[in-house]
Amino acid sequence: MKIAFYNSKQYDQEFFERANQNGAHQIRYFSSHLNLESTSQISDEQVVCAFINDNLDAAVLHSLKAKGIKLIALRSAGFNHVDIACSKQLALPVVRVPAYSPYAVAEHAAGLLLCLNRGIHRAHNRIREGDFSLRNLMGFDLHGKTVGVVGTGKIGQAFANIMLGFGCKVMAYDVVPNEQCIASGVNYVTLEHLFSQADVISLHCPLTPETHHLINHKALEKMRDGVTIINTSRGKLVDTKAIINALKTGKVGLLGLDVYEEEEALFFEDFSEKGIQDDVLARLTTFPNVIITSHQGFFTQEAMLNIAQTTLSNISQFELDGSIQNGVG
DSSP: OEEEEOSOOHHHHHHHHHHTTTOOSEEEEOOSOOSTTGGGGOSSOSEEEEOTTSOBOHHHHHHHHHTTOOEEEESSSOOTTBOHHHHHHTTOOEEOOSOSOHHHHHHHHHHHHHHHHHTHHHHHHHHHTTOOOOTTOOOOOOTTOEEEEEOOSHHHHHHHHHHHHTTOEEEEEOSSOOHHHHHHTOEEOOHHHHHHHOSEEEEOOOOOTTTTTSBSHHHHHHSOTTEEEEEOSOGGGBOHHHHHHHHHHTSEEEEEESOOTTGGGTTTSOOTTTOOOOHHHHHHTTOTTEEEOOSOTTOSHHHHHHHHHHHHHHHHHHHHHSOOSSBOO
């Protein structure tokens, strides 16, 4: 099939060309984000391939339908950027990549935790300037600490197993408990209990109306002073202004973010010459006990190849018999 591939980076092309070695599909790559204006770039393509910071609202979907698009192929697990109700109304199916590498994101979350706790980022910068002091670099043993995991799908389960390997006490909250997590020693509790008891809280749940700003002023008030919060899931799970206030008071001791509320206009792009125009994000970067990465948790060789192969497999299945593999909604 002919595919209009939006929001393309060099690494996307590399892995999708590798997965499409048999030439089963014709892919036209666009560096622009998918939005109402950029739909004009579509000519005779039948499939649109989009990423998490593309816009697939009702107006865009109507435009895609009018252009003759028959399938939307997301190269991501999340689909909160798609108006699913509208796609159903238009009979415009949406497919995704439900699991590319849970280990990639889980390991990145663990990396953020370790780096923050031991001040590795700060020590690295100091050493480069000839400062070998240990001032303000004291961390804590993870062994024996209570780690709260919010969301125990494949990524949350992988993160819980890593923390169990460190000798942590792992508690979790999920609307549907994971039996494998229970068997491995994870204790399921209420969200309120997790907030009040965990030394470390790591978010691995999807963004839904119920989880929007899951971490807000009220939730933070329930947490232990100096709590560590890690978010590698979706930016809007965290009320950023509330978390900044909690950092200022010391309620949050360490914060690791791989996602951000308003990341769509920022992440995956280079603003080193222009500077950050987002005042809230700029304020976050001033805290020495905060690490922000640009939604790179998924970014491993294994995950990228799985994303490319699954995305093209979804498209091939649709082309073969019109059936939907890994559909949304």
